[in-house]
Amino acid sequence: MDQIDRLGSSRSRMTGGGFWPKANGDRHMTKSGQRADPPMRDAGATQACADKPVLIGIDWGSSNLRVALVDEHGGLMDRRESPVGVFAVQEGHFAEALLPLCADWLVQHQVPLLACGMIGSRQGISDVPYVTCPASANDLAERLGQVELPPVDGLTPGQAVQLHIVAGLNTGSHAAGWDVLRGEETQLFGLPDGAARLFVLPGTHSKWMKRSGGGQIETFQTYMTGELFELLRNHSSLSRVMSAGPASPKAFQQGVAEACAKGLENLLFRVRTAGLMGRFQSHELPDYLSGLLIGAEIKAGLSRFSPPDKHTPIPLLGSPELTQRYASAFAQFGQAVVEMPGDAVFNGLLRIARAAGLLNRATVAT
Template identity: 40%
Template structure:
């Protein structure tokens, strides 16, 4: 039986664009990718052209199928600066905040708002795109809806606390970006050769250093990624994975403490993201004796479909 397309979904990040043709049951029928992220484009015409390139053929073949986009396309440097939904934010709030470029006159996509957490006691935090992954995770696994923590590893990792199906607070960790900057633009990277095999032992050593001696501070411990190489304690081929483990270990140390301070240490913990990166986080969580209860691949297509239903662009699910 051939599935009928119900939705065109876009995950439009800063550096790349992913598009899916999605059936009513959530099956991804086709997928396309383009190096046309929001930070690489400027002006309405450039975004409209990229939108046509990635989805024009689908829209012509399936007239009337709605299009939803999440991610940095809705930021200040995107196609349209869509106001954030404030925490606590669930599917209804996100659906209510959908906006279209030029009021939709050009048949542009509905853009999902990001989410803002600002309780005034700490600096505010923001996300764009990850909220759709959270919606997808909750849609696929109802056990996460009552109370859970959804962790989304990446360039800017997000730890989101879920209560009654809504994001009530979250914290961003710039783990992936920090690794890239240190590896490429600091003294630490000078000893790290390129194109070496992954070293699981070195990664675990870095995680354990953060777990056992994190009170020494990340700025101090980072220098070990050089001093261990200079003194010959670690081969140069192991240093990059050691640094990766150290940074992820510090993220987990802070994130798990963040949950414990709120009395939420027993709630389910789900990892959502690229399988190879989630596998690395799962190894690190085991070193903290807190393995993930659930590990999910990209849930953005499921989240976009759920938001289309919530916004009334598709019939309500029964």
């Protein structure tokens, strides 16, 4: 057992809620599966410790913004979040969305800012060029993007604040075609290095990522499972036969089993016929659809990456609601998994910042 296995906990259980749980970087879900707006500031995350902050880490995805004050050991001394993701920022006002969350940290501690995620895309504050796989944390540290934010009251008057941005990864051009990601690479580099293994990051666009024994990300593949669920659940002819209601583990497991046996090609229409013929009640159909889609993803991913054996756990990184759902599906394939902590991204930002020498740099532009 390496450090990855010790960090996680093997489990496979269903959670409540008939709808697709929101993925990494999205808004919080309550235990009942209902969506809840996150607080702007999480005072309860503050640690009563003497550790000194060295970095403001920023995880800015398409639908959520999280910031954390990180100490030299990767501990989160404080953290805050906002539902204003990159796609919600109006007319390029990224500084106005970010600085209210962390300006007081800047003034008090004057530590560098390092961001990852869609903030470094064409839709973000700056389009940071992708790094081609295979890639290490050091490779990303050597190719950080940088932009200047407006001056902050309390710092040196008139001087802009430097924001450093982690590049995303691409797989390069090969027979399988190009693939890209932003943010997930930092999550992976936030975990301990160890043996070569496969990682799965469930989400709107799920990522299956292969890491070498030397710590490089070798390749990855994207599955639009979460987005497909949202489209089919809310904007297709299938949506007319589905309704909200209590979770149905039975319907979910049946969907996974059918996708495992037959693939997805002609199964989606069964969501409609299952309702019309009384096979499932309308409130069970979202879970049936979820099972079909997740089962199809897992079948394709296991075929593509061919894990060495079913007993070596595949780490799952994501929100607990979503990783638990995937764990349940993996169990039907006989594949062991291990669910990982959700804040690896901030440890990844610290690792990249340290490799880039950012921890000794000034906060303001000179």
